[in-house]
Each structure stands twice: as C-alpha cells, then as structure tokens.
Amino acid sequence: MDNSEQNIEIDKETTFNIVDRNLLAGSTIKFDITCTLREHRQNETISISLSASLDVYDESTISTMAMRLKNIFDQLFSISSIYQFSLLLPHEVELLHDLNHTFLDYGHIGYIHWDFADQAHLHPQKVALVLENGSLTYVELLFYAQQLANYLIIKCAVQPGQIVCQLIERSFEMVIGMIGIWMSGGIYTPLNLHDPDKQLNAYIQQTDAHFILVHQTTQNQLLSQCLMINVGQVICFDHINAEITTYIDSINVTPEHISHIIFTSDRSGLLKAVSR
Incomplete structure (x- = not known):
C-alpha cells in the first residue's frame, strides 16, 4: 500500500513551513490517515507528520489537508480572535469572494413603465400580450x-403616491390598468x-x-363610496382617439415612491397591507 507523508515544522518563532513530502511505496499503515506531532527540544521545534493511504485519498487531497492543517496552526499562534479563524485556504477565500461579488452597475434607476x-x-x-384569441402589440398596449x-x-x-385599487379579472384591461396606474404616479393595489x-x-x-378600476364584469361587484372607473369605457377599444394630450412626462416619481400594495394576514389572522 502506498502512503503519502507530509511534515509541517513549527519553529521557536512560531512560523510554519512544509519541509518534507514523501511517497513511501510498498509500506503499510494501520489507519487510512494518521497525524503525528513530535516535539524537538534541541532546536525547540514541533513537527507534524500527516500520513495517508493513496488507496483512499488522492495525492491532491492529502496535499490540501496538509495545507489546511498548516493554516490552522498559523491562526492558532497569531493574535487573531478565535471567531476570525477559518479553515479556508487563501485561494478558496478568493474564490468565495469572486462568487459573492455579484454587484452590477445598472446605471440610472428606471421604472417599470419607463422600461415598457x-x-x-x-x-x-x-x-406584447396574448389572451385567448386576441393579442395586443407593444405600441397598442402603451397607447x-x-x-x-x-x-x-x-x-x-x-397624485403621485396616491393609492388606486383595481378589481379586474384576467383580461387585457388588467394589464392596461396596472401600467396605467404606474404611469399616473399612483400606487397599484390589486384586489382579489x-x-x-x-x-x-x-x-x-x-x-x-378613492378610486377603483373595474371592468364590465366587476363594476357592480362592490358597494363602495369610491369612484368606480370602468377601464374598458375609458380606453374605448373600438375607436382610438389619436389626439391624446399626454401629461405623463410631468409626473414626478422617485425610487422612494411605493410601487404597489398587496394584502396578506399576520400570525393573528388580522389583515394587513404590505407595500413595495
């Protein structure tokens, strides 16, 4: 059975070096891996021998074990606090940093309706939108x-930051209502x-x-003091008015403005609104 042995020497100045590495062909060991510490009083050093079977471990694995053991002793005799100790080797720390370094500069922060x-x-x-046998292009949906x-x-x-509810079933008007609310500066608040x-x-x-967007099938569902706005009647699918006075560009919204509100319940079962 072949064995790999690596020696880590600790000198009196508490510096650590791997000083020897041998492949002992034809020898046998009792265990798959053995770690032995020896004190050398004459030169005030401690040596650590790491022996492992190549039938069980790859040579690269044994080498990594030795490096990790050295790394542990480096930290034990340093002034670092114990919570700062790490089993990771320097190249592993660098790899971990690269994997977590996911920052991307998107430039100026835009808004959903602007991107659309x-x-x-x-x-x-x-x-842009398909529903059953109908569809809308991007320019139609924008219009x-x-x-x-x-x-x-x-x-x-x-006004910007004003809540506008929407009670509309799955339809073109649902998407138009959502984008239209954002374009007006309002807070999109869907109702189930x-x-x-x-x-x-x-x-x-x-x-x-104060306002609830509805369409033909939901306009009579609620008895509320709010103003019910029938989206289908406002946008008039059958006759498009090409002369629209657009005030959208003058709407001042910022990243701090709330985009939408959804409803959920807390642990006690009480209803609450959550904003994003």
Whole structure:
C-alpha cells in the first residue's frame, strides 16, 4: 500500500513551513490517515507528520489537508480572535469572494413603465400580450395605458403616491390598468375577485383609496363610496382617439415612491397591507 507523508515544522518563532513530502511505496499503515506531532527540544521545534493511504485519498487531497492543517496552526499562534479563524485556504477565500461579488452597475434607476415604454419604441409591432384569441402589440398596449393614465391624471386628479385599487379579472384591461396606474404616479393595489365583499371593503377602508378600476364584469361587484372607473369605457377599444394630450412626462416619481400594495394576514389572522 502506498502512503503519502507530509511534515509541517513549527519553529521557536512560531512560523510554519512544509519541509518534507514523501511517497513511501510498498509500506503499510494501520489507519487510512494518521497525524503525528513530535516535539524537538534541541532546536525547540514541533513537527507534524500527516500520513495517508493513496488507496483512499488522492495525492491532491492529502496535499490540501496538509495545507489546511498548516493554516490552522498559523491562526492558532497569531493574535487573531478565535471567531476570525477559518479553515479556508487563501485561494478558496478568493474564490468565495469572486462568487459573492455579484454587484452590477445598472446605471440610472428606471421604472417599470419607463422600461415598457422603451420596449414599445424599440419593438412597436411585436406582440406584447396574448389572451385567448386576441393579442395586443407593444405600441397598442402603451397607447391604451397612456389613455388610462391621462384619464386618471386629468379627470380624477390622481397624485403621485396616491393609492388606486383595481378589481379586474384576467383580461387585457388588467394589464392596461396596472401600467396605467404606474404611469399616473399612483400606487397599484390589486384586489382579489374571490375575496368576500366584506373583506374587499375592509381592504379599501384600510388603504383609504378613492378610486377603483373595474371592468364590465366587476363594476357592480362592490358597494363602495369610491369612484368606480370602468377601464374598458375609458380606453374605448373600438375607436382610438389619436389626439391624446399626454401629461405623463410631468409626473414626478422617485425610487422612494411605493410601487404597489398587496394584502396578506399576520400570525393573528388580522389583515394587513404590505407595500413595495
């Protein structure tokens, strides 16, 4: 059985060096790996012998063990605090640092509706939304969202940071409503169609919302003092008005503004709103 032996010498100045490395062919050892410490009083040193079977360990593995053992003793005799000790070798620390160094500079922080508008200008005729047998291109979706945003700004006087709820089932209007709210500077707050009316009213009361976006199938679902805005009637799919006065560019939003609010419950079961 072949064995690999590496000696680590500790001298009186507590510096550490691997001073010997031998492959002992044809010899046998009792254990798969053995670590032996010897004190040399004449020269005031301590040597450590690490013996391992090559039938069990690769040569590179044994070498790494020796280096790791040396690293431990380096730290034991240093002035470092014990919580700073590490089994990692220098190249492993560097590798770990590289793996965790994931910072990317995205430049200026944009907004979802801005990014969508950029895509609409780059790919106006590409399909952006598909639902059952219908579809909308990027430019169509942008146009309808701008129409709704202008309505919220001009007719409803929605201000940046104002909550706008939405109670709309899966449809084109759902996506148009979401983008339109962001374009107006409002806080997108979706309501779940399957929640009881009492719970929906509790959500609306908690957010102190004044506007709720609905469409034809949900406009009569709630009895609320809020203004119900039928998205389908606002954007008028059948006749597109090409002369839209756009006030969207004047809306001042910052990264500190809340994007949306969702509803959940805490451990006690009480309803609460969570903003992002």
